[in-house]
Amino acid sequence: MSYIAxxxxxxxxxxxxxxxxxxxxxxxxxxxxxxxxxxxxxxxYKEALxxxxxxxxxxxxxxxxxxxxIPFTILFSFLLSLLINQKVKGIGFFRMVYFLPVVAASxxxxxxxxxEIFSRMVNVNVTLESFGIQLSQNxxxxxxxxxxxxxxxxxxxxxxxxxxxxxxxxxxxxVYEAAEIDGASWWKSLWSITIPLLGPFTIINIVFTVIxxxxxxxxxxxxxxxxxxVTPFFMDYVYRLSFEEYRLGYGAxxxxxxxxxxxxxxxxxxxxxxRYLIPTQRGE
Amino acid sequence: MQLKSSSFLYKVRKVIPKIxxxxxxxxxxxxxxxxxxxxxxxxVMTVEDYLDPSVNWIPNKLNFKNYIDVLEPMGFFNALSNxxxxxxxxxxxxxxxxxxxxYGLSRGxxxxxxxxxxxxxATLVIPPQTLMIPYYILxxxxxxxxxxxxxIIPSFFSSGIYAPLCIFxxxxxxxxxxxxxxxxxxxxxxxxxRCFWYIxxxxxRTAVIxxxxxxxVWYWNEYARGIIFFxxxxxxxxALSLLFSTGPEFMGFGYTNVVTYPMMMAAVxxxxxxxxxxxxxxxxxxxxxxxxxxxxG
Numbered sequence: 001m002s003y004i005a006x007x008x009x010x011x012x013x014x015x016x017x018x019x020x021x022x023x024x025x026x027x028x029x030x031x032x033x034x035x036x037x038x039x040x041x042x043x044x045y046k047e048a049l050x051x052x053x054x055x056x057x058x059x060x061x062x063x064x065x066x067x068x069x070i071p072f073t074i075l076f077s078f079l080l081s082l083l084i085n086q087k088v089k090g091i092g093f094f095r096m097v098y099f100l101p102v103v104a105a106s107x108x109x110x111x112x113x114x115x116e117i118f119s120r121m122v123n124v125n126v127t128l129e130s131f132g133i134q135l136s137q138n139x140x141x142x143x144x145x146x147x148x149x150x151x152x153x154x155x156x157x158x159x160x161x162x163x164x165x166x167x168x169x170x171x172x173x174x175v176y177e178a179a180e181i182d183g184a185s186w187w188k189s190l191w192s193i194t195i196p197l198l199g200p201f202t203i204i205n206i207v208f209t210v211i212x213x214x215x216x217x218x219x220x221x222x223x224x225x226x227x228x229x230v231t232p233f234f235m236d237y238v239y240r241l242s243f244e245e246y247r248l249g250y251g252a253x254x255x256x257x258x259x260x261x262x263x264x265x266x267x268x269x270x271x272x273x274x275r276y277l278i279p280t281q282r283g284e
Numbered sequence: 285m286q287l288k289s290s291s292f293l294y295k296v297r298k299v300i301p302k303i304x305x306x307x308x309x310x311x312x313x314x315x316x317x318x319x320x321x322x323x324x325x326x327x328v329m330t331v332e333d334y335l336d337p338s339v340n341w342i343p344n345k346l347n348f349k350n351y352i353d354v355l356e357p358m359g360f361f362n363a364l365s366n367x368x369x370x371x372x373x374x375x376x377x378x379x380x381x382x383x384x385x386x387y388g389l390s391r392g393x394x395x396x397x398x399x400x401x402x403x404x405x406a407t408l409v410i411p412p413q414t415l416m417i418p419y420y421i422l423x424x425x426x427x428x429x430x431x432x433x434x435x436i437i438p439s440f441f442s443s444g445i446y447a448p449l450c451i452f453x454x455x456x457x458x459x460x461x462x463x464x465x466x467x468x469x470x471x472x473x474x475x476x477x478r479c480f481w482y483i484x485x486x487x488x489r490t491a492v493i494x495x496x497x498x499x500x501v502w503y504w505n506e507y508a509r510g511i512i513f514f515x516x517x518x519x520x521x522x523a524l525s526l527l528f529s530t531g532p533e534f535m536g537f538g539y540t541n542v543v544t545y546p547m548m549m550a551a552v553x554x555x556x557x558x559x560x561x562x563x564x565x566x567x568x569x570x571x572x573x574x575x576x577x578x579x580x581g
Contacts, residue, residue: 002392
């Protein structure tokens with residue numbers, strides 16, 4: 001009986017996950033076309049790794065974007081969660097507002113209102129110019145895309161914020177009371193109580209943000225560029241290869257390399273954050 | 285006298301952090317609302333007002349004509365009916381299937397169900413774009429491309445957007461319900477599915493609503509897969525993304541025609557409004573979703 005209950009997932013997993021995944025491995029060994037394909041085995045991979053400048057460029061940009069956006073996102077959502085964890089009147093309203101962009105502003109909406117509005121709020125190019133740094137048009141475009149995406153990302157940290165909030169609320173208030181009696185300042189208890197006890201939540205958040213920032217930036221970048229200018233993000237590169245140039249075999253190979261990279265980054269992050277963020281039970 | 289001043293000081297010391305806190309909160313709220321307020325205001329501006337630098341927040345003339353003018357080039361009603369159809373079916377499919385699977389994984393007698401749950405969650409790590417290419421070929425062969433079924437069918441097999449999270453939420457919620465209920469019902473002659481349908485599902489009403497609401501938003505806003513699978517079908521996000529996409533370059537982003545910008549914002553508002561209204565009335569389900577999952581490290 002219980003197998004019937006999970007059967008939708010079993011079927012879905014086989015048809016919509018396992019099969020496509022295996023199929024894409026096979027595809028990545030093929031020189032693919034709609035009227036017949038030939039096996040070329042690892043040639044797609046060799047091509048990508050050794051001969052494709054665009055591949056390395058988009059990979060670098062995407063990893064760089066992740067490296068910048070992930071710490072910012074975590075820090076920002078943590079600060080926000082501290083803010084909305086306060087027990088004051090009307091806090092429900094503020095929580096509602098802070099989470100609003102996640103629900104209301106879809107990727108396309110964000111991409112449409114983004115450039116105009118966020119460039120009013122944060123304009124890196126103007127700032128750089130005021131420091132006397134002149135950049136080429138290409139570089140300026142790149143920077144405005146990059147900074148817009150970062151701001152847009154920070155605008156929609158609602159999920160991470162709520163995860164941290166759930167963490168903060170899981171901490172027993174008595175711990176803080178005890179610390180206060182012992183004379184610990186707010187700052188001190190933040191460092192020695194809040195952050196260590198939030199460890200598991202921070203890990204979930206980091207893993208979530210890693211996945212998000214590597215895979216989901218695609219849409220915004222795609223709409224921002226509107227197919228006209230080429231965005232340097234990796235997923236957009238795969239999209240162009242596959243659905244504009246119809247090099248599906250090569251696209252599959254490239255996306256497999258990316259998949260392996262994403263999984264290794266997630267595992268690394270998981271491993272290291274577990275080592276440093278979970279308080280070890282020394283002295284027990 | 286002494287007493288009075290010290291109590292006054294005490295009050296001040298209590299009030300000042302509160303004021304700072306409120307200032308910070310309001311500041312944050314402003315930052316989060318600013319882009320939305322800006323586009324809402326721009327959507328009712330005339331082009332002259334939009335270009336006039338002296339007009340900042342209050343337009344000289346409210347121009348609701350933008351909303352009417354944009355319906356035609358956007359193909360609004362067609363896109364709306366497609367989006368509504370797709371979203372409602374997918375909400376139904378995703379909620380039902382993930383509730384059932386979550387129930388199976390919580391109450392079923394399946395060896396290694398913890399491992400299955402981990403496996404389900406692990407599928408989230410796979411970048412969806414890796415699967416896009418095989419999907420594309422699969423749907424091409426099955427002649428499913430360009431129909432809403434490419435979204436509706438997977439959602440009934442708990443393979444929709446973020447389905448693993450929905451399954452996880454249901455499993456967690458079912459895990460917190462006492463098993464005695466089930467035992468009692470089975471003694472009374474109810475089978476596994478009756479227990480699910482008549483006892484556990486009604487008891488986890490909040491989870492059902494939460495999953496439904498999140499699914500609604502995810503599908504309403506779906507773009508990345510739609511743009512690949514649909515050639516002629518327009519959903520609202522796709523219609524919005526294609527709207528006025530032939531303007532001059534703007535900061536390298538390749539659009540934003542100043543003449544059509546207010547109309548574009550009207551289109552943005554139209555696309556976003558249903559989710560916005562839904563959220564305003566049901567926000568507590570969104571905001572408590574994480575608590576319902578009850579992560580414990």
